[in-house]
Amino acid sequence: MPDFALSPPVPAPTLADRLALRERPLGTPLLRQEWKELLFLHWPVPPDLLQAHLPPRLRIDTFDGQAWLAVVPFQMAKVRTRATPPMPGTDEFLELNVRTYVHLDGVPGVWFFSLDATSALAVWVARTFFHLPYLRADMRLDSPSAQLRQFAARRTHGGAPPAHFRATWKIGAPLPPAEPGSLAFFLTERYCLYASNKARTKLYRGRVAHQPWPLSAAQVLHYESSLVESHGLPTPSSAPLVHAGGPVSVELWPMQQV
Incomplete structure (x- = not known):
């Protein structure tokens, strides 16, 4: 019988x-914006289930062996480029993403299965210059x-699978800052995002900077x-882990092929 060599495991990022990644990158950011009125809905998911939906080189990041899937609605505000002030009519819109x-x-970083938005201009810019879905x-x-x-949403993008979302939530007391190494830190302290081309033959990484x-x-x-x-994923069977978040002021750098 042929001798099949198993690929060596890919080491997970260390706490260091x-x-x-909390350190602000060098250079000038491409975009500045504010994220507010955010709701994190997180579900534990078997890592292999999500790994099958990723480009080959990316690896699922896990906490105590568990992967996490999130649905995140929020409001984008004060959106502007590095060279222009906020433009009325284009500087504020709603967004809803599915991520792991x-x-x-x-x-470490975020992989987006989808990012729904109310701004046609934002959709075009993100798809064209950031390779984001x-x-x-x-x-x-x-x-x-x-x-x-x-928060209510209904996808209208031509050719995309239909989807809807409705949620009502009550914001409670402020929480202490997420301790490094904690689950809350793992889920929310993310300062990179990943994307790929349609054929999934190229990967891109972009840096973001904001306060915790x-x-x-x-x-x-x-x-x-x-x-x-x-996205062809099964309905989460457990109750979500829930946090409210924001506002934070955010800077985004151009995507780079990796």
Whole structure:
């Protein structure tokens, strides 16, 4: 019988690797923006399930052997380039992403299955210059009270699998800063994003910089969504781990092929 050699395991990033990414990159960022009214919904998922949906060189990042899948609605504000001020009508929009956590060559980051957005211009820019799978969608965010948020979305992008999302949540008390090495740190302290071309023959990595997330406790009062299923992934069976977050001021650097 033929002798098949197994590929050696890829070492996971160390805590030192993760902390090093908090340092702001050199040079001038391409974009500046603010992320606010954010809700992190996280589910534990078997690593092999998500690994099968990634480009070959990327590896699922795990915490205590467990991978995580997230659905994240939020509001983008004060969006501008490094050379221009915010432009009314294009500087604020809603976004909703489905994501997991990956690493490459010791650099941890975020992999997006999709990013739905209400701004057609933002979708075009992100798809063209950042290689990110942005999709157009109709969305609405309401704030019936200081603590209550309601978010609804329906994907409208031509040719993309249909998807919808509705959630109502109550924001609770502020949480202490995420301790390095904790699960909250693993899930929220992410300063790189990864993308690929359509053929998945090229990988790109981009840096982001912001202060550590200000997190709050949150309670989900209502949730319904087909976002995860639109990517051929099974419906999460457990209740999500929930955090509210923001606002944070964010800088983004150009994507580089890796």
